[in-house]
Amino acid sequence: MSSMFCYQCQETMGNEGCTDVSVCGKDVQTASLQDLLVWELKGLSYIAQRAREAGIVDEETNVFIAESLFSTVTNVNFDPEWFEDQLRETQQRRETLRAELEAADGELDDESLPEAATWSGEDSDDFHAKATPAGIGVQATGNEDVRSLRELLTYGLKGTASYADHAYVLGEKKAEVFAFIQRGLAATLDDDLGVEELTALVLESGEIATEVMELLDSAHTETYGHPEPTEVDIGTRDRPGILISGHDMKDMEELLEQTEGEGVDVYTHGEMLPAHAYPAFKEYDHFVGNYGNAWWEQHREFEAFNGPVLMTTNCLVPPNDSYADRVYTTGVVRFPDTPHIADRDEDGQKDFSALIEAAKDAEPPEELESGTIANGFAHKSVLDRADDIIEGIQAGDIRGFVVMGGCDGRQSEREYYTELAKELPDDVIILTAGCAKYRYNKLDLGDINGIPRVLDAGQCNDSYSLIRIANALGDALDVEDVNDLPIAFDIAWYEQKAVTVLLALLSQGVEDIRLGPTLPAFLSENVTDLLVEEFGIQPIDTVESDKEAILAAM
Missing domain, CATH: 3.40.50.2030 (Rossmann fold)
Structure with missing residues (x-):
């Protein structure tokens, strides 16, 4: 048994799993403590779910679970001491909530509870002894498809928790989002749930992801105004x-x-x-x-x-x-x-x-480049020009749209997205959100009748804008099914927020998504087949073949 196992990001070693050192830079100690924290959060969520059914809800615990889950997203937190403190607080909150539940609803029998809802450690030695792949690792179930769906659900919940935390900071919250995060985490401990039940939860998590992205969009726009098309300077000052x-x-x-x-x-x-x-x-x-x-x-x-x-x-x-x-x-x-x-x-x-x-006391920044890049094409700014877009489609000036959102990463295979952007014809507009845009947002791709050929909606969570834009185009063109629009989806993924965005798109009925540079390592063969059969998800291919397929579908 290796000293760690992690395959939650796209760059996991050999597209199989990091076992001795993490590509992201986490050491074995931190990676194992993160796994243990996620496991204990599942136990806390199990108790919180039982308490909610008895009418007991603690908002501080809701936020604590979301923030703690956020801390385990790739490239967030590398501090093992912090994770030990978080583990202690998780146990304390679980026991406090359990005591409230038992006072209201009767004593709970430890034998009837999942181990994650009862296990406690007192010191670093206890944590590190438990925090091993043999103890709480992702391969703890013998059913490969159940394991895969549990992981897919957990990673989708990590992204949802992240967005819920962003919104909460701005004073926006939805009780049902926190409730689903806990219900979803608790479900991964239930050995009675099989493939069918877990698949339903995964798809439901996409619906909740859409809700939380809409919530965050409202938090941003109500606080800071709707994004406006903006040329952003990429040079420096003295x-x-x-x-x-x-x-x-x-x-x-x-x-x-x-x-x-x-x-x-x-x-x-x-x-x-x-x-x-x-x-x-x-x-x-x-x-x-x-x-x-x-x-x-x-x-x-x-x-x-x-x-x-x-x-x-x-x-x-x-x-x-x-x-x-x-x-x-x-x-x-x-x-x-x-x-x-x-x-x-x-x-x-x-x-x-x-x-x-x-x-x-610092020197001015060294200039790396000069010029500007366009930004600010969220749903309101794009839909303000809906008439121009519809007119362009009807006149044949705009053939269609390619959604090239998601994450960027280090692998050379991601040059695919740069080359595809270059190869798409001049009558195709790229819709994007997330850091994947850095593969092509500094290219001079021109415009169509004054509409830039790269419309950047913002951060990864602003993928909600892309959903809004697609739905509005459907209404304007009298198209009921988003898949009948001249829109193709070619998504790059890296970490768990991108998994959340993918599940949100699936919840909206989007089909035939190309996903790259590789399909997730945590998907079993049968779960992959399910996604292919139900939604048409497929890996990216060559630039030329994908370009031809995209254009043929428009």
């Missing part, structure tokens, strides 16, 4: 800067407020690029542009930036020693021995003063 990466717009807001008038510029990186399109952030003159590319190029880009970097969510690459002291984490993001910005107090702000003072 002043010290702070680079902010990740997805958390509340952190973006507070950082801009606290840096105003401090002689420091703020740049976005990676998935924070869409912040430039929100009207509320355009009020800040020191919010100057985007620096760099997708998450996996951090080593080169963070080194060249010279100033401090704030990581608000995933995706953190373990920093090199040469700049590790300039990487500040916050929220659920952590890395050992790097400075961490504490969570905000109730009705307060996070304190970014240390980050700001460090920036004042």
Whole structure:
């Protein structure tokens, strides 16, 4: 038995599983503790589900489960000590909730409960003895298809929990989202649930994913306004800067407020690029542009930036020693021995003063490139031009759309997306969201009657905009089935948020999705066959063959 086993991301070793060291940079200790935390969260969720049935709901525990699950997404948290503390709190919350449940509904018999709902460890030795593949690993069931569906459900829930946490920070929540996260986690402990029941839960998780992305969209737009088409500068200025990466717009807001008038510029990186399109952030003159590319190029880009970097969510690459002291984490993001910005107090702000003072002493960022990139094509800005789009389709100027959203990654096979963007004819528009856009958003692909050929809706969670756009086009063209629209889906995936987006698309009835660079390693052969037969999911092929198939279907 290997010392660890992880296959939750697309870059897992050999597309089979990381067993001795994680491609993402997690060490064995941290990877195993994350597995143990997910297992214990399932046990806490089992008790929380029973308590909910008895009318007992604890909102703090709802948020705790979501945040803790978020911490186990790829490239979020690399701190084993933090995970040990989280394990202790998980056990404490479980026992407190169990006591409330027993007081209201009678004593529970340990023998009738899953082990994850009863097991407790007292110290590091206990945790590390239990946190092994033999103890709580993903291969604990003998049924390969049940195992596969449990993993698919769990990873979809990780993304849903992440988006629910983003929305909660902005004051938006849905009780049914938290309830489903817990019901789904608890279901993975139930040995009486077979393939049919678990498949139904996986598909239901896609419906909940759509709900939570809609919730987050409302939280963003009601707080900061609807994104507007925006040309974002990718050069630099001759002043010290702070680079902010990740997805958390509340952190973006507070950082801009606290840096105003401090002689420091703020740049976005990676998935924070869409912040430039929100009207509320355009009020800040020191919010100057985007620096760099997708998450996996951090080593080169963070080194060249010279100033401090704030990581608000995933995706953190373990920093090199040469700049590790300039990487500040916050929220659920952590890395050992790097400075961490504490969570905000109730009705307060996070304190970014240390980050700001460090920036004042830094050299200006080294310029990597120059020019601008277009951003801000979320559902409202695109649908504001719906008449132009419909007219273009009817006139034959617009043949169709290719949704090329999702995640970017390190593998050379991802050049496929760059080459496909180049090869698509001039009458095809690319709809995108997520960091996969960095494969082609700096290409000069032109426009169609003033409509850019790359319409970037924003972050991965903004894939909800792509659903809204497709549904609106269906209404305008009097097409009831989204699959009858001239829209093809060619999605890149990397981590668990992308799994959530995929399940959301399936819940909307989208078929014939191309998925790459590889199909997930955690899918069994039978589950893969099920997805192929029911939804037409298929792996990407060559650029030329996929281009021809896409165009033939339009």
